[in-house]
Amino acid sequence: MTDLTDLTVAEIRDGFRAGDFSAREVAEGFNANVAAARALNAFIVETPDKALEAADAADKAKAAGETLGALAGVPIGMKDLFCTEGTQTTAASHMLEGFVPTYESTVSGKLWAAGAGMLGKLNLDQFAMGSSNETSYFGNVISPWRRGGGDNAALAPGGSSGGSSSAISARLCPAATGTDTGGSIRQPAAFTGISGIKPTYGRCSRWGIVAFASSLDQAGPMARTVRDNAILLEVMSGFDPKDSTSLDLAVPQWEAGLSSDLRGKTVGIPKEYRPDGLNAEISAMWDRGIAWLKDAGAEVVEVSLPHTKYALPTYYIIAPAEASSNLARYDGVRYGQRDLPDGAGLQDMYAATRAAGFGPEVKRRIMIGTYVLSAGFYDAYYTQAQKVRALIARDFEQAFEKCDLLLTPTAPSASFALGEKQADPLAMYLNDVFTVPASLAGLPAMAVPGGLDSAGLPIGLQIIGKALDEQTVLNASLAIEERAGFTARPEKWW
Amino acid sequence: MSIDLQTVKKIASLSRISVTDAEAEAMVPEINNILGWVEQLGEVDVTGVQPMTAVIPNHQRLRDDVITDGDVRDKVLANAPQAEHGFFAVPKVIE
């Protein structure tokens, strides 16, 4: 009998409906994998009972002949940035340790309503700030992948959705939620050989997701296949009147619309994404991607996104500025950590609480954000950044006059060893060089695995689409998936 | 622009994050590095460019004036480090 934890979301959904296995068997299988993989530190909280509860409900509904939800029988992992009613939600910070929301985020609520069960809350970079999952208060997440040749160095699963990427590639869950502010779904997906899509800004409600940078944060799914991403995204998306930035649009039937036939589509190759010194294996993978899309019937043209080099600096003004304000609510008054030194007044309590509750990277970004918004500097930094951001968005608009989608690398390298880049924040920030521009412009973008590098580590490709055109993004990713034939999986060592 | 120890301490204070002198000193070069790097934005010609306001064209919806929420004091206070008599409690503030 096949191991149920090797199945994709679509396979679990269909097999459960066909009666090949029960939802409980699936949940038990994944619960066992989760319990056996603590060495990866992918979960902050495991919730096997929740997974079983949803599975039993699915089995019962099926037995009673009731209409089944889109994800009935499918257990998933939930990034610990989504507030879950009755289950601790921490954003991987000490600040929120012990915080048990009395409410459910819109996106997680939609998933549960569709029949999905929760395997647990997945580790991440603290407040989603990081690209290697090394900033979590609850410890690093370890990638299940290792370099070949007996190199046992612990590798980064990417970040900030590192718990999600690690857990999916290690078969601890068939799919998980992620959030993406500057690449936090796509870069970890690329590092671990899975797929993940950040939809158009406004597709998924941000209500109930711990905020990092409001104008950039978007939830999205992560899974092993493009189809699975389409299935989850359909459930997660949709208008939410509780989020002012939510798009009031019907959710397309992305799964039904999947097609890897790209005839009539034009793929743009942005020349600025191939700087001097680009990693040769990344560059070669990109060329292979171009060939695959041509093979799928697409035409390929070179396009220019002239302000690409300014995307990262723009991001590192806007995201910290928004974060410095969004994280002001963590003050030790209404929830979470409180540090009250002897004889401390209110303002001392704030400073002590926040010093103890936030990790170094979070503090760094809050302070940078505070600085760029402060009197005398606001226009030079923040206003200038929002203008450059408008130019970056305009670059995309102009490129999309010549093409329907863009193909780029997802990350400038394959996964690196934990600790390798931690000392230098700037080197870490550069990881997001290919993912940040689409975030700034709010465009849908997907990471899909392309193959392994010479060290045996996954490297991926990124498809960026026009606003609201997730279908083309999914279809082009599917064309790559079919041609890449990526079946590699990490050898179990944990 | 380069910031000094004094400025780092001022930012920390504005951010309500207490820092030791050693921590503040360590932050000076870190923050300067990052600020030095983002300052390359200054070279972009933004003449006539409006700052971005909404990434995807969308308009602000307005709610109807209906009471749909509140009366959930237990939920509001459930996670409070210190709640007494239906209030949040904080160290005494002298105004």
Add this chain to the structure above:
Amino acid sequence: MTESTYRIQGATGEWEVVIGLEVHAQVTSNAKLFSGAATAFGAEPNTQVSLVDAAMPGMLPVPNMECIRQAVRTGMAIDAQINKWSRFDRKNYFYADLPQGYQISQLYHPIVGEGQIEIVLDEKNPDASKKVIGVERIHVEQDAGKLMHDQHPTSSYVDLNRSGVALMEIVSKPDMRSPAEAGAYLSKLRTILRYVGSCDGNMDQGSMRADVNVSVRKPGEEFGTRTETKNVNSVRFVMAVVEHEANRQVDVLEAGGKIVQETRLYDPDRNETRSMRSKEDAHDYRYFPDPDLLPLELDDAFLEACRQSLPELPDAKRARYEGDLGLSAYNAATLTADADTARWFEALLTEGARIQKKSEGDVAKASANWLLSELYGALNRIGKSLEDSPVSPEEGAELLALVADGTISGTIAKQVFEIMLETGEKPGRIVEEKGLKQTSDTGAIEAAVAKVLADNGDKVEQYRGGKEALFGFFVGQTMKAMQGKANPQVVNELVKKGLG
């Protein structure tokens, strides 16, 4: 337009006072600005708080249309520019009454731009004392929660019921030059808000409060450094703050000191302001556009609907009362100073015109006089307001109609009114039951006159001898004999005839 002559006499000469007011007015709405929690005053602590108001992680704001609509209507009522494109900004600071760590406000693009309010300094002579005060802007923002310091020896308690309630901040230009002008401006603004219905104007409940900016200068010189006295909650206190603060500043300057730009607090018990330096610690609010909200774009249909919904405003109403209804300037001003009074008066007028089958103009003077003297006098006496007056406009109109058609005399009307106040009975019924109808029956009156003249032969002699002042005595005696029910005109005629 008049120039203020208010001056402070200092040792070094005359000083002029320059005043600007920032008024925070709570918008009348059922729910809060960005959440669905209720706004009602006086609820149990933290019971009118949503998870949004408590700034729980991941909570997001969605604006209340009514609050936007009320700000726009208020702007229209002061002839202000309405900005079809505005935006919310975050004002960042840490305080226990501010759960988000920022207040959502509007700095860079307020919803309402420049407008103006006309004030009158002497109601008896309105044309001679008009002045236009400029309004810089109106923006919409969140109120903060409330801190209580007296409940516990070492803790302050936080109640978030007010957190997120919508406020309009109405910022005047520094156009006022005396305590009286500041008081008149605030009163007028409150009148307008109440007419529009955008704020209840209840200063004692904190629905309206003013930050008072004061500076002094030698006439003709540049503006001096100003101080801001926060949260002053009555017209009287605003005037007191201006007076006190201006004198304090003159004293400081004349002693060779300098005015520090600072926030001050007014202590009504001691009638003085004092510095709040503790709150001054290097505020840097780091305003930036709230990324959780989109720009607010108002379309023409929305603006037109706001305009259509505006009532007749105080200035227009007052002009109409004077012009169309022929009321005195003073009566017109008094009746329009308050939306409730004007509403009561107009109900009285409408009903009076209807039952007397006359135009409103024909019944206006008598109605105004009765309301302002008889009714107000009575309400004052029994300690009630117009709102809970025991006599309704309909009953008042009925009473006035009884006088107008000669059924009762003015004297009897006063008696009837007293009975109405006591018993709540309708005037017609009181007149009927107590037999107070006035008589024009010349026979009965002639008999009474004859008796009075007969009983007072000596006085008749004196009258005929030239002491004409005695005429009133005979009329009075006749009325008395008729128990007040005789038509005074008929009595006059018959007395004259009898004395012939």
